[in-house]
Amino acid sequence: MTVPNRVVLPAMDMNLCVDGEIEQGDIDHFVARAAGGTGLIITGCCAVAYPVGCASTKEPGLSEDRFVPGIRALADAVHAAGSKLCVQMTHHGKVARIDTVEGRPLLVPSPPGAALDLSALGDNTPEELRRMAAVTGGKQPTYHEATREDLAWLVRCFAEAAGRVRAAGGDAVEIHCAHGYVLGGFLSSADNKRTDEYGGSLENRARLAVEVIRAVKAEVGDALAILVRVAGREFGEDGALTTAEAVRAAALFEAAGADAIHVTGWGRNPFSNFTDGPLPDRVGAYTDLAAEVKRAVSIPVIAVGRVLPEVGERAIAAGRADFAAMGRQLLADPDLVHKLRAGEPERIRPCINCYVCVQENFWDGTPVCAVNPALGNEARLPPAPAARRKHVVVVGAGPGGLEAARVAAERGHRVTVLDKSDRIGGTLWFSSLTTPDNQRLLNWLKVEVERLGVDIRLKTEATVSSVTALRPDAVVVATGAVxxxxxxxxxxxxxxxxxxxxxxxxxxxxxxxxxxxxxxxxxxxxxxxxxxxxxxxxxxxxxxxxxxxxxxxxxxxxxxxxxxxxxxxxxxxxxxxxxxxxxxxxxxxxxxxxxxxxxxxxxxxxxxxxxxxxxxxxxxxxxxxxxxxxxxxxxxxxxxxxxSALAPLAEELRGVVSQVHVIGDAGRVGYIEGAIHSAWNVAALL
The missing domain is CATH 3.50.50.100 (FAD/NAD(P)-binding domain)
Known part of the structure; x- marks a missing residue:
């Protein structure tokens, strides 16, 4: 399989399917990233035994022919946009919430040991706890130690699922052997306490994944590329998978027929070390792990884990990886590759590592992005050009004000921004002291408003007289909270x-x-x-x-x-x-x-x-x-x-200016996400 470039969208569950069938929203999401230039699109988790082994009924199914038309529509659309499609194949094992909902025991290599430390949930609101519990209807999980018959069935499920991907016109499949899902559970001695040929030594613990890879290869031959996702390390528990074990397992997977290894990481307790893995808060968190695997295999290696463009560029140039997978970054900006190709990396809207997107998966919701309001509703991109050019005055050069100015100017309006400070950014500038990722967002907003010719007037107090003197058609008040x-x-x-x-x-x-x-x-x-x-x-x-x-x-x-x-x-x-x-x-x-x-x-x-x-x-x-x-x-x-939210200037301007809008914390305290989303919603309609 030849891909246009070395940028990969890794699996990010969007939860947009209905009863396992891919819907248009899912297609729009992936096509936006493909149209933005991403070389390889990997779907979110797709269930090989749907609904058995599912974490959500909103994930795509692969267990019946009724799922093929949706996969075909996705493959055709991704191909038309110039990219290749890889379908990730999963059985969630001990985290298959739908099995608990529907009264089935969870399929595991061995009964789990000590319960997770849940003390972090003390900082969850009652509403958050209610939503998390609602996903399983308040039911408690039970467990079933996999028999040989279960394992033979599981191998068949993966092989038949791959056959459906081939029939649908996909280009590749990814076998998920990490993150505590059933294959990853067998691989890790922290989960696998078996004494038969599927437990004990690393070779035995890898046996099930090797059998799956061989069965998939026998089913699809060279019609599909076979990727295998493995944790280069598990964090947070004794007996967890080590990097040395992951390297040995990757070599076994290559020998079984894998065409590429996708190196991730996993924090074993999501309530204490989720930011160690699978979504790390450290830039380039797993590039060292990918480099270790690459030394042991001759097939391509994909690096993931906050791989910013410059991090991926260095890793590939140094021979530490072959592909750079960027998940949250491509959620924030689907046009990332086109901007890199144009030599404009400064124009890439940055992920600020806030975890707003992944939080929704804890209660089966569709991810949202603090900095990209169109995530999950790509039909909003790009904002429609304005029917009539207006003069828009924005009061406040914080994140909401700058985003309103950016979107309004992008749509063709003339925009003037007033701020009493000596610098742009407002609370975003100050928050960059404690949260450096916010500075990347401010830098991007600055680049964009300058590119679009927005007139920014600092050290300028906004009053009724100073605003009306500008003769605006619309005023957007983004003065922040009190x-x-x-x-x-x-x-x-x-x-x-x-x-x-x-x-x-x-x-x-x-x-x-x-x-x-x-x-x-x-x-x-x-x-x-x-x-x-x-x-x-x-x-x-x-x-x-x-x-x-x-x-x-x-x-x-x-x-x-x-x-x-x-x-x-x-x-x-x-x-x-x-x-x-x-x-x-x-x-x-x-x-x-x-x-x-x-x-x-x-x-x-x-x-x-x-x-x-x-x-x-x-x-x-x-x-x-x-x-x-x-x-x-x-x-x-x-x-x-x-x-508290307060916008006295807006009240003074009402009746004086024909359109007055309040956004950001001045209207409702919502920090960066609230500022960006409310600014987008207002500016897109001006």
């Missing part, structure tokens, strides 16, 4: 900061009047030196010098408070985090939230839940937890609670 000081005694002391005054402290702009004189001088010197104009520079400098005392209390444990706590603790501060409720990081997607809470604990952040602040003194914060009154030393207090 952040209040704690309404307790001592809440107005000079060492008590909101996110806005903390930004002023670190950048030298904004509410500097409330900062003590010495710290104002330090901030001004940083501004003069240019350090405070770069989030990356601030991150680096503050590891050596931070203009705060050692003891910091952060009030509010949602997204902002949790990220700030981690940021400050990583810079040697003794941080106490106070949260009124039970859950921390609620505005974060669940996998990122679970990891952030764990990281905060590892960095020594002292966390108090159900904590109510009573008063703030110059040296302490006094708070209550239940019937106890406690104190925490505080040279600085940062309040990260009390965030």
């Amino acid at each position: 952040r209040e000081r704690p309404a307790v005694p001592g809440g107005d002391l000079p060492h008590v900061h909101t996110r806005d005054t903390l930004r002023a402290l670190l950048t030298g702009v904004g509410e500097v009047a409330r900062i003590p004189r010495l710290l104002r001088v330090i901030a001004a010197l940083g501004k003069l030196s240019g350090i405070t104009t770069s989030p990356a520079a601030i991150r680096a400098v503050t590891r050596r010098f931070l203009p705060t005392g050692k003891d910091v209390v952060v009030i509010g444990g949602s997204l902002v408070g949790l990220e700030l706590s981690e940021f400050l603790a990583a810079r040697g501060r003794r941080v106490t985090l106070l949260e009124e409720g039970q859950q921390l990081g609620v505005a974060m997607a669940m996998p990122r939230r679970w990891t952030a809470v764990r990281h905060a604990g590892e960095l020594g952040v002292t966390i108090h839940r159900h904590a109510t602040v009573q008063r703030i003194t110059r040296e302490h914060v006094e708070f209550r937890v239940g019937d106890r009154t406690l104190t925490a030393r505080a040279a600085m207090v940062v309040t990260a609670s009390g965030v």
Whole structure:
């Protein structure tokens, strides 16, 4: 099989099928990536024994001829767009939720041992827990240790499924032997405790996958390429699959007839180490694992795991991999390959690693993307050209304002952006300090509005008179949320900061009047030196010098408070985090939230839940937890609670300007996802 380039879309479940049959939404999704230039399209999980062994009834089935027309329609559409189609074949084994729903025991190599540590779920809201439980109807799983008859049946299922892919005109199949699915379960000694010929040695544990590969090869011959997905390492449990074992298994798979090895990774407990695998938070997380496998095989190796374009380029050039698989990045920007081909990598809309997309899979939903509102509804791309060119004035150069300006200008409008700050980005700029991936989004927005000729006027206060003087046809208000000081005694002391005054402290702009004189001088010197104009520079400098005392209390444990706590603790501060409720990081997607809470604990952040602040003194914060009154030393207090939506300018403009729209946190606090999506929705209709 010859593909147009070395970029691969790895399997990302979209949950758009109906009773296992591929629908138009799924086709549109994959075709958008193919039309954007992606060389090889791999579908999400497709069930070889549908509905047996399924994680969802919304995943494609491969077990009956009724599924062939949908696969054929997908293959034809992908081919017409210039790409090749690979169908991933799976049996989910111990995570086959539909088996539990329908009263079947889960097919496993051996009964599972100790239960997973579920303590991270303490940071889930009741609504999230309800939605997760609803997927299995509240039923508890039971297990069936696979017999030889079961294994023979399973091998036939994979072979017959591959035959249907061939009949449908597909180009390749991918046999999934990772992520705890049944073949991966047999391969890992953490799951496989058998004493027969399918357990014990690595060769025995790989035997089932080898039999599947051989059966598929016998069924399809050279009509389809056969990919095998294997974890280059499993994380988080004793006895988990090691890299040395994965390398040996890959060689066995090649000998059995595999045409390529796709090297992934897997965190064995999704509630504690999902961000180790299968969706890592570290850039290029599995390229070293792919390189180890490549040294042991002569067939192509696909690297995955936050493979940004430059990471994939280096890995291929160094001979550490043959193909670069980019999942979340291609969800964020389906035109990635075309932009690379045009020599415009700066125009690629970046994935910000927020895990909003994958969170939906925990309750069988269709993934959404914080930065790409068209994901799952590709018919929205591209936004239609405007019927009449208008002058659109956007107030606020944060993420919502810049996205509104970008989409409006893309549609043909003349756009003017006003912002009272000395730089674009708003809260996105500040959040780049704690979350560097956000800086990539800001850089992209900056490139796009400049390319489109958007008129950005900084250090410009937006008032009714200054806005109306521009004679706009429409005004979009994107002024962000209002952040209040704690309404307790001592809440107005000079060492008590909101996110806005903390930004002023670190950048030298904004509410500097409330900062003590010495710290104002330090901030001004940083501004003069240019350090405070770069989030990356601030991150680096503050590891050596931070203009705060050692003891910091952060009030509010949602997204902002949790990220700030981690940021400050990583810079040697003794941080106490106070949260009124039970859950921390609620505005974060669940996998990122679970990891952030764990990281905060590892960095020594002292966390108090159900904590109510009573008063703030110059040296302490006094708070209550239940019937106890406690104190925490505080040279600085940062309040990260009390965030509310408010857009007074919009109210003043109504009746003066014909169209006034409010987006982002000014209308409803929703952080980056809310800002980008609300901006898109408004600008696409102007």
